[in-house]
Amino acid sequence: MDKFLLQQQVLERLAEDLMQAEQAARTAHETATHEENIAENKYDTLGLEAAYLATGQARRAEAIRQSIANWRQFRPLPYDASKGIQLGALVCLTDADDNQQHLFLGPFGGSMKLASGDQPVQVISSEAPLGRALLGKCEGDEVAIEVAPTRQQFEVLWVQ
Structure with missing residues (x-):
């Protein structure tokens, strides 16, 4: 098993997850700001709910970006029995x-x-x-x- 190839697979999967999160954030933002979703009374909360969803999706996208940065900087080292299992094993x-x-x-x-x-x-x-x-x-x-x-x-x- 090649650690470098596994790392590349992780980065590819994270990139896919990021695209999905960004698309979900855009869709929720468009829903929140669409003129048909302007609240007509205090019980009409579709726009507000979509805004909360857009914020959550934007946070998720940022967390994925941070994970991508961590994985890009990650350099798995060969196993050293004197140290035992470490990150990258x-x-x-x-x-x-x-x-x-x-x-x-x-x-x-x-x-x-x-x-x-x-x-x-x-x-x-x-x-x-x-x-x-x-x-x-x-x-x-x-x-x-x-x-x-x-x-x-x-x-x-x-x-x-």
């Missing part, structure tokens, strides 16, 4: 049922599922519960997280 975990999952630990804002060949890879940030639990771990270590009332345990099979 590609990790294979197994659970108690021997189900494997591949994770790519990246900067905030890129949580998504990608494919590396025919292998699914979950992108998570170090701020996610599992991402935090992985930091500093090495091959063979066990990792546990609490999800609602359930405790999940994994073993680190390999790290790149």
